[in-house]
Amino acid sequence: MWIMPQIALQKVLQTGLRDLKDNPALIEDIFNYMHEPDLAVDYGEAYVAKIKDWFIQTKIPVLHAWTFNADRIPCISIHLANEAEDEQKTALGDHFGSGENGDFGTTPLVTQLDIGIHASKNSDEVLWLYYIVTYVLFRNKLYAEKLGLRLQTFTASDWDKRPEYMVENIWTRWMRFRCITQNFWDSVDRSQEIDDVEVMVDPESISVES
Numbered sequence: 001m002w003i004m005p006q007i008a009l010q011k012v013l014q015t016g017l018r019d020l021k022d023n024p025a026l027i028e029d030i031f032n033y034m035h036e037p038d039l040a041v042d043y044g045e046a047y048v049a050k051i052k053d054w055f056i057q058t059k060i061p062v063l064h065a066w067t068f069n070a071d072r073i074p075c076i077s078i079h080l081a082n083e084a085e086d087e088q089k090t091a092l093g094d095h096f097g098s099g100e101n102g103d104f105g106t107t108p109l110v111t112q113l114d115i116g117i118h119a120s121k122n123s124d125e126v127l128w129l130y131y132i133v134t135y136v137l138f139r140n141k142l143y144a145e146k147l148g149l150r151l152q153t154f155t156a157s158d159w160d161k162r163p164e165y166m167v168e169n170i171w172t173r174w175m176r177f178r179c180i181t182q183n184f185w186d187s188v189d190r191s192q193e194i195d196d197v198e199v200m201v202d203p204e205s206i207s208v209e210s
Contacts, residue, residue: 003148003181005111006064010078012144013062016136020055027052030135051128073170074125076133077116081176086110108182115175126171130156133175149179
């Protein structure tokens, strides 16, 4: 089993966003904080309804960084920031054990992925989408583990306006997602041993010299 964290994280986010669209009441749960008495004056029910309408009506693709295109804003992008063997968890020679057909090994990796949250028009969309993404990551931790992303944590930066997209007025908030992945391989000899060979001979092709 060889874990591909970019593919796995994309699937986790896609699944989480789809679940929210299928259950829009969850959006109200995410932003229920806006109903707090001290906040309701400025935000409250109308603001939460605005967020829910925006999310339901807006297509938000989850893209790999190399397919990022300003025309697809708002979107979420994913790219590998860093991946390295975890020396504290690896075994000597990466040897894991022996099976019926031979030895097999493992290598634990510390993987860091950058999640880009990109939105246009105003910075509030970046704010909304950020909290939606954090909710999805926490809600789907077990699913992410099933896909091989273990010990998941993240950090986030403040939003900023990307100068290379100034004309499009794109705002971005970056999240650094960190996890442990573990790959396995076996050393089974895949070559086949030949015990015997059966040769078919056409009698008509045999000529006898007198």
